[in-house]
Amino acid sequence: MDGLHIGKGGLIAVLGNNGSGKSTFLNVMSGLLEFTGGYRVNGRPFREMAQAESARLMGFLPQEAALNMPFDAFYVVLTGRFIHSDGRMYSRADIARTENVMKRFDVFHLRDRLFNALSGGEKQRVLLARVMNMDTDIFLLDEPFSGIDILHQIKIVDVFRRIRSEKIIMVVIHDLSFAIHHFDRFLLFRDGRLLYDMKRDDLSPEMLSEVFGVRVGFAEQDNRMFVYTEEM
Amino acid sequence: MRIILPAALVLAFIAAVSAGAVKIDFFSMSEMERNILFDVRLPRVVLAGLVGAALALSGVLFQYVMKNPLADSFTTGVSASSAMGAVIAIMLGLMPYIPLFALAGGIAGLYLVYRIASYRGRIQPITMLLAGIVLSTFASATISFMKFLSDDAVSSIIFWLMGGFQAATPLKDLILFAVICFSFLSVRGDYLKLDILCFDDTTASSTGVDVNRLRKKLFFAAALLTAFSVGYAGIIGFVGLIIPHILRLGNLVKASYLLPASLTGGAAFMMATDLVARTILQGGQELPVGVITSSIGGVFFLYLLIKRRKELFYFN
Numbered sequence: 001m002d003g004l005h006i007g008k009g010g011l012i013a014v015l016g017n018n019g020s021g022k023s024t025f026l027n028v029m030s031g032l033l034e035f036t037g038g039y040r041v042n043g044r045p046f047r048e049m050a051q052a053e054s055a056r057l058m059g060f061l062p063q064e065a066a067l068n069m070p071f072d073a074f075y076v077v078l079t080g081r082f083i084h085s086d087g088r089m090y091s092r093a094d095i096a097r098t099e100n101v102m103k104r105f106d107v108f109h110l111r112d113r114l115f116n117a118l119s120g121g122e123k124q125r126v127l128l129a130r131v132m133n134m135d136t137d138i139f140l141l142d143e144p145f146s147g148i149d150i151l152h153q154i155k156i157v158d159v160f161r162r163i164r165s166e167k168i169i170m171v172v173i174h175d176l177s178f179a180i181h182h183f184d185r186f187l188l189f190r191d192g193r194l195l196y197d198m199k200r201d202d203l204s205p206e207m208l209s210e211v212f213g214v215r216v217g218f219a220e221q222d223n224r225m226f227v228y229t230e231e232m
Numbered sequence: 233m234r235i236i237l238p239a240a241l242v243l244a245f246i247a248a249v250s251a252g253a254v255k256i257d258f259f260s261m262s263e264m265e266r267n268i269l270f271d272v273r274l275p276r277v278v279l280a281g282l283v284g285a286a287l288a289l290s291g292v293l294f295q296y297v298m299k300n301p302l303a304d305s306f307t308t309g310v311s312a313s314s315a316m317g318a319v320i321a322i323m324l325g326l327m328p329y330i331p332l333f334a335l336a337g338g339i340a341g342l343y344l345v346y347r348i349a350s351y352r353g354r355i356q357p358i359t360m361l362l363a364g365i366v367l368s369t370f371a372s373a374t375i376s377f378m379k380f381l382s383d384d385a386v387s388s389i390i391f392w393l394m395g396g397f398q399a400a401t402p403l404k405d406l407i408l409f410a411v412i413c414f415s416f417l418s419v420r421g422d423y424l425k426l427d428i429l430c431f432d433d434t435t436a437s438s439t440g441v442d443v444n445r446l447r448k449k450l451f452f453a454a455a456l457l458t459a460f461s462v463g464y465a466g467i468i469g470f471v472g473l474i475i476p477h478i479l480r481l482g483n484l485v486k487a488s489y490l491l492p493a494s495l496t497g498g499a500a501f502m503m504a505t506d507l508v509a510r511t512i513l514q515g516g517q518e519l520p521v522g523v524i525t526s527s528i529g530g531v532f533f534l535y536l537l538i539k540r541r542k543e544l545f546y547f548n
Contacts (some may be wrong), residue, residue, distance in 0.1 A: 030438055055440030062434040068299050069430035070485050079428050083440040088421060089488075127435075134439070 013179040014172045016189030022172045026140045030060040048143030061141040069181035074111035105129040122148040138168040157182045176227040237496040244503040248277040255517035282408045283465045284366035284502025286457040288494040291472025293454035304472035305458035309367030313341025314462035316371040331463030338459030394520035395466030408526040415453040426487035474533045
């Protein structure tokens with residue numbers, strides 16, 4: 001994937017089948033996996049950055065997260081402020097921001113519940129709020145919608161759309177119709193390679209068929225684009 | 233909890249100093265009473281408190297390193313290898329050097345576990361736990377073998393292994409105090425990081441914590457605490473496991489509460505158990521303190537496990 005350039009503005013969907021390299025791509029971007037080659041963030045080579053520095057630039061939501069201490073949901077979200085704290089204590093501002101983010105992602109009512117006692121979808125929303133609480137310029141989100149109900153998927157993507165102009169938000173996602181309706185740019189992976197890098201209007205059913213190995217068709221109804229899929 | 237623990241510490245200290253095999257009249261002390269108080273009882277009470285604090289803190293730190301509530305100086309093998317060092321000293325008749333040998337054994341064991349558990353510069357918690365258990369077993373076997381080999385040292389080995397604070401001196405107290413201060417101060421600034429370390433490694437490092445560096449630091453601080461404790465007081469089981477657990481069940485789950493509380497809680501617990509150990513029998517006889525920690529501590533812990541199953545369930 002030489003010469004890939006990603007600037008602020010626009011929601012970016014990372015698409016591809018299992019094992020096509022989406023997660024690896026995000027992991028490499030966030031510096032969690034070793035890689036060959038290199039890339040720059042804000043003109044600076046990423047390799048030269050320390051852990052704390054890259055965390056200040058990029059918030060990363062891994063596909064699976066675990067916590068083995070009985071923290072409440074509020075504290076879980078609060079830990080996202082670590083890079084902005086003095087390292088010893090969270091400030092009043094951190095706490096106020098955390099409340100805000102939790103309200104925005106509709107998890108504020110869960111604040112006193114033990115994180116590990118939440119349902120799968122609630123956990124995922126709390127973790128997403130945690131990452132967004134890092135308030136970084138770049139967000140790399142590996143399947144943030146997995147396990148989340150439709151109502152909250154829409155709420156979340158609305159938040160993304162509101163802040164997209166000043167952020168880079170890259171999201172691994174499997175729901176094609178949802179992606180095409182809400183996202184602006186598409187990175188399509190297959191067999192460990194970036195096959196296409198397309199704006200929404202340039203996507204074609206043929207491209208998607210090639211990427212996913214299934215027959216993909218577009219259908220328009222009420223000015224909305226729907227995607228249907230069937231076996232080849 | 234913020235008031236209870238310091239209060240418990242003060243109470244345990246007062247009780248431990250005022251009671252003992254010899255009754256001391258604090259308002260008009262004779263020369264002998266003064267000697268007993270300042271040369272024997274006070275150093276002993278202080279050593280008990282310090283060892284309790286050190287073991288509880290080392291337990292907490294090991295639990296952070298391994299992300300496992302079962303980790304402590306035993307499961308990491310540091311206790312057993314320290315004991316092996318001490319038993320070698322006893323075998324060779326080098327009684328005054330027991331602490332030194334224990335320290336050497338502890339550090340050697342620690343280094344071994346550390347090397348086995350490191351892969352590409354990272355510590356793997358599960359490998360470490362397994363290596364620790366293997367090392368423990370090996371060290372115990374070696375100790376048994378040495379007991380078998382030497383007829384005349386058997387009783388002193390057994391006595392030493394049971395653990396206790398009989399050999400307390402002000403110098404030992406001072407050294408252990410310094411070790412605790414050093415270890416505690418070196419991790420005091422990392423409270424927020426310790427909390428983040430409770431997440432999976434990917435989440436923790438992408439939040440901005442250098443997971444591996446932090447683990448190494450915690451590991452060495454914990455091992456240092458254990459080696460000195462074992463060197464001065466033999467093997468005293470369970471403190472590093474139950475004290476942190478009880479505190480967490482008391483809702484002290486953030487590192488900023490848990491670490492200081494483990495120091496005070498561990499100290500209070502150990503002073504109280506040592507008090508029981510040296511006063512429960514008539515005529516100045518003593519029970520090994522390890523017997524008390526393991527039995528009282530064990531029963532209480534079992535009670536908590538059953539009572540608070542729900543909270544423990546949400547630990548993971």
